Amino acid sequence: MKASRAAVALLGCTAFTASAAKRGHDASLRSVARQEPDTACGKGFDELVKGSKDWFATASVELFRHPGRTTDNATYAREFQCWFAHMCTDRCGGLPSQAATRKPKLTAACQDVKVDWMPVWSMFTTDEVKYFKKEFPSKQYDDEDEGGLLTNSKVSQYREKGEKEINYKEAMETMKEVDKKELLCMTAFAIDDECVKHSYIRLAK
Numbered sequence: 001m002k003a004s005r006a007a008v009a010l011l012g013c014t015a016f017t018a019s020a021a022k023r024g025h026d027a028s029l030r031s032v033a034r035q036e037p038d039t040a041c042g043k044g045f046d047e048l049v050k051g052s053k054d055w056f057a058t059a060s061v062e063l064f065r066h067p068g069r070t071t072d073n074a075t076y077a078r079e080f081q082c083w084f085a086h087m088c089t090d091r092c093g094g095l096p097s098q099a100a101t102r103k104p105k106l107t108a109a110c111q112d113v114k115v116d117w118m119p120v121w122s123m124f125t126t127d128e129v130k131y132f133k134k135e136f137p138s139k140q141y142d143d144e145d146e147g148g149l150l151t152n153s154k155v156s157q158y159r160e161k162g163e164k165e166i167n168y169k170e171a172m173e174t175m176k177e178v179d180k181k182e183l184l185c186m187t188a189f190a191i192d193d194e195c196v197k198h199s200y201i202r203l204a205k
């Protein structure tokens with residue numbers, strides 16, 4: 001029974017890899033994904049309690065107001081679900097909510113279509129930066145030197161599209177590049193909502 005549950009969870013995670021392959025990426029990525037024990041998506045989005053899924057649904061609407069991004073929540077739904085499930089599974093690394101000080105400016109930045117990802121990234125605490133870089137399912141972080149961990153600007157040094165090495169988490173990497181602001185907003189809101197103790201995203205009034 002345990003084994004079949006694990007198989008189901010794994011299927012949820014490999015499914016996004018398969019869709020990435022369909023989008024024109026190297027088909028061999030799929031077989032690589034199958035060989036590696038993959039905990040990237042935590043226990044998997046489908047395994048989350050209803051309240052967490054509901055939170056995710058409201059965040060998927062509230063954080064995608066940008067006119068050019070309103071369909072990215074559907075296009076990259078699996079990738080966002082994967083990261084969200086990962087965070088839920090490891091309880092956001094035990095990071096404390098910063099809502100008391102961050103919620104108003106986070107809400108403002110995340111809902112202002114003129115603001116890009118950098119101001120959001122700069123609102124991350126040192127521990128949050130470490131957590132994100134360590135846990136986000138993207139192999140490129142593994143290659144980064146430890147010394148760069150504390151400087152938020154490090155995130156801007158990702159290689160340009162086309163220069164990237166083949167990465168079995170290519171779909172996650174793509175989502176992170178395309179929707180970096182939305183991803184960072186979702187991450188910060190999840191932490192500030194006490195790693196999702198609520199069934200909806202809590203925006204500052």
Ligand SMILES: *[C@@H]1O[C@H](CO)[C@@H](O)[C@H](O)[C@H]1NC(C)=O
Binds near residue numbers: 057061062070074
């Ligand atoms: C995506 O976001 C837009 C804009 O907020 C919203 O209208 C739409 O319902 C969202 N779609 C999903 C799948 O959450």
